[in-house]
Amino acid sequence: xxxxREWPSQGLVGLLWLLHWLPLPILAVLGxxxxxxxxxxxxxxxxxxxxxxxxxxxxxxxGERRRLAKAHFRALGRSILERGLLWxxxxxxxxxxxxxxxGERVSSILADGGAVIFLTxxxxxxxxxxxxxxxxxxxxxxxxxxxxKVIDRWLLFGRTRFGDQQLLARNDxxxxxxxxxxxxxxxxxxxxxxxxxxxxxxxxxxxxxxxTITGLSRFAKMADARVIPCLTRMLPGGQGYQVELGxxxxxxxxxxxxxxxxxxxxAIESYVLTMPEQYYWVHKRFKTRPAGVPPRY
Numbered sequence: 001x002x003x004x005r006e007w008p009s010q011g012l013v014g015l016l017w018l019l020h021w022l023p024l025p026i027l028a029v030l031g032x033x034x035x036x037x038x039x040x041x042x043x044x045x046x047x048x049x050x051x052x053x054x055x056x057x058x059x060x061x062x063g064e065r066r067r068l069a070k071a072h073f074r075a076l077g078r079s080i081l082e083r084g085l086l087w088x089x090x091x092x093x094x095x096x097x098x099x100x101x102x103g104e105r106v107s108s109i110l111a112d113g114g115a116v117i118f119l120t121x122x123x124x125x126x127x128x129x130x131x132x133x134x135x136x137x138x139x140x141x142x143x144x145x146x147x148x149k150v151i152d153r154w155l156l157f158g159r160t161r162f163g164d165q166q167l168l169a170r171n172d173x174x175x176x177x178x179x180x181x182x183x184x185x186x187x188x189x190x191x192x193x194x195x196x197x198x199x200x201x202x203x204x205x206x207x208x209x210x211x212t213i214t215g216l217s218r219f220a221k222m223a224d225a226r227v228i229p230c231l232t233r234m235l236p237g238g239q240g241y242q243v244e245l246g247x248x249x250x251x252x253x254x255x256x257x258x259x260x261x262x263x264x265x266x267a268i269e270s271y272v273l274t275m276p277e278q279y280y281w282v283h284k285r286f287k288t289r290p291a292g293v294p295p296r297y
Contacts, residue, residue, distance in 0.1 A: 009150035016084030024085075024097060025238030028078055035077020039070055049073075049281040051296055056206035057276075071277035075234055079124040086131050086158040098132040098232075102245030106137065106186060106228060109248065115181035115225035118188045118245070119216060120232075121268045122280035127158070129232030129243045130188055134163040140180035141188040143167040174219070181223040188230070191216045192268055196288050203261040206269055211288035217253040217260035227252055231271055234278055 019027060039046060049072060053065040060068075085094065109116050118133070120126055133139060143159065146152035159165060166185060168176050181187050194200075194211050199218070202209040220227055229246035253260050272279045286296045 009148055013150060013154055016081065017088060019081055020084035020088045023238060024082070024240060027081055027085075028237050031078030031081035032074040033077065034081060035074035036070065038077055039073035045282045046073075048284055048297060052281045052285060055208050055286060055296065056272075068277055069281070072279070072281050075124045075278050076282065078234060079127075083127065083158070086127060086161075087154055091135065091162065094131060095135065097240035098128050098243060099240065100132050100136065100243040100245070102228075103136050105248065106245060109226050110137075110184055110186070113184075115184075115223040116186040117181070117216065117220055117223075117225045117227050118186055118230035119227050119264070119267070120188055120190050120230045121192050121271055122190060122283065123232055123234075123271075123275065123278045124280065125232035125234045125241050125278065126190065128234075128241045129230060130159065131162065132232075132241070132243050133186075133188065133230070134159075134161075134165055136163075137186050138164040138166075138184075139188045140166040140168065140177055140185040142170055142177070142190075144170060174222070177219060178223045181219075181225050186228075187219065187223075187225070189216065189219065191264065192285075193283055194285055194287050200288070201258060201261055202290055203258065203265050205265045205285070208286055209290055209293075210265065210286060212261050212265060214257050214261055216264050217257050220253045229267065229271065231274075233275055 019030065022030075046069065049069045050065070053060075053068060057065060057068075085097065089097075106116055118139075120129065130139075130141070141159075143156070146155060156167070159167060166180055168180075177187055191213050193213075195213055196211065197213060199215065200211045200213050203212045204210065205212070216227065219225065226248040228248050229244075231244045231246070233242045233244070235242060252263070284297055289295060
């Protein structure tokens with residue numbers, strides 16, 4: 001019975017294995033086509049994307065937001081089909097397809113005995129970036145198990161193919177992450193999803209009060225870590241991906257955690273504006289509302 005339930009997922013994995021042999025320009029076209037199909041089939045997620053874009057870009061015409069939504073689904077479709085590369089492509093091929101800049105900043109901090117947090121917003125290429133960074137640094141990150149056991153196995157396989165990667169469950173994240181950072185492991189940290197936890201506060205994101213976890217400030221303070229923005233750009237067609245490790249933040253964290261969270265959200269806003277179609281708009285980022293505010297979705 002379990003084998004029957006897993007058959008569709010096994011079939012998807014098999015399809016991704018076949019497709020990973022294709023040149024990236026062809027794979028990119030197929031992925032964009034899949035995304036266009038998903039735009040029409042996934043009405044509930046299309047609604048979520050539409051709500052998010054209206055909240056974040058209220059001044060843009062409706063037609064422009066619709067074009068942005070379609071572009072997002074095309075990027076999302078690419079990220080699905082190109083995931084097979086992370087699971088089976090050779091290291092040499094991935095190094096050619098995923099280029100990285102700014103690694104010397106990280107190496108310098110680590111060489112001086114410092115700790116590093118990669119501030120990694122939810123762009124569709126973040127797993128590509130994580131894999132490429134794993135080829136350069138032994139990192140620590142938080143992993144949320146997937147309900148689909150087949151996909152869960154392959155995601156874990158893909159995230160541990162290269163280097164000595166340490167994956168932590170959310171309930172082990174604080175103490176173990178700090179310990180790993182102090183031991184010289186950069187922390188690949190994704191702090192921009194609505195987790196409805198007790199360690200969240202409301203801070204503006206594109207002008208909307210948004211439930212935001214305070215972990216970046218707390219982790220940085222506990223580990224005395226430098227925050228380095230980590231952005232992975234999906235380049236057009238078959239050009240691959242570009243991982244950009246930015247300048248370390250100065251004057252962070254402060255004693256004002258609300259100011260720290262507001263600064264983080266403002267920074268992520270600025271990154272989103274450089275590639276708005278690639279932000280993970282299918283997530284219900286504004287699901288948790290302040291008391292008395294009606295639901296957004």
